[in-house]
Amino acid sequence: MRRRLLAWYRHHRRDLPWRTDPTPYAVWVSEIMLQQTTVTAAVPFYERWMKRFPTLRDLAAADEEDVLRLWAGLGYYNRARNLHRAAMQIVSEGDGEIPHTVTDLMDLPGIGRYTAGAIASIAFGERVPVVDANVARVLARFFAVREEVSTADGQRILWDHAEDLTQTNNPGDLNQALMELGALVCTPTSPRCDICPIQPLCRAAQRGDMHRYPVLRERPEAVEVTEVGAAVERKGRFLILRRPKSGRMAGMWEFPHGPLRGGEPAETVAPMVKSLTGLDIHIDEPLRTIEYTFTHHQITLHVWRARATGGRVHRRSHDAHRWVALRDLMSRPMATAQRRIVEALMESAGGRQLDLLELGEESEESAPI
DNA sequence: AACTCGGGGTC
């Protein structure tokens, strides 16, 4: 099975950026980005990251604000904070070298059994297994594992199989081959058993019931949430708040917003901004409604344009605030939903300039673009 | 063992 798999991998492996020079740091960064994130989504972020933080020391020396700025859009922001903290930990407490073993790697924040195994095997050649969603699927089919993947029994069985397979001279390639097969051939909904190099040895393929593996836990139903928010303007600048150091989206900037607990959205904005910031505002007009989904929440966020009319910013659940000009908003670390608010503001500003241009054209003047 | 994480691609 290993021989077939490795032969296939050598021929079909994708040319991914972290494979051109798989230093321990490169492997580490890629593995953190790829946690719960598809390869396609991670690639452009990886390229930018390595340009800005080429080495572990560059990362350790960076401000968290810069780290989050580069991560903005990838989601799961604690990954970036943990990566940064781990880099600082290695440089300050260690010798500046990334640990070589699973045990030592797992002492670092953001590195669990999977990521420790990936770094140790790929970068250092340690004979240790990895079980991610790809490997779990491949092995569950190959060995016809009936146990639910997320249970303790299911995990133990899969890790045991993976560990057996990894007792070889090139554990890093073996692990990557398993993941690559899961990504390209042994896919979730329609596996390509016809082109699979290990199909003749696969229990599920022999039985013809590939679709029954892996056994996954039922997902909870999505919860619909309505939120209201405001782009509050004062003297041409907009109010943004920074979330505290811990918890969800720690350290990220956002417009004042919050869940609608009842009543009409339009009538809830001003009280929400008041309780969040202490500011009195005047609502001008609806700006945009933004819909997005995460985990099992479906959010509908209604955002209004508003002006500050009085009061002082006191901040309740945030640790900083700034009044920022529109052109500077995008350079703050903000999650995607918040960036869409900035986009809406820029589009409406652009529209206003276009209105001016059209007025100019009506008066027979040539307007520069 | 269950829950959370605030992104996005694929089919």
Add this chain to the structure above:
DNA sequence: GACCCAGAGTT
């Protein structure tokens, strides 16, 4: 629009 993804941390 489901479903899934190179998981980890917290409760």
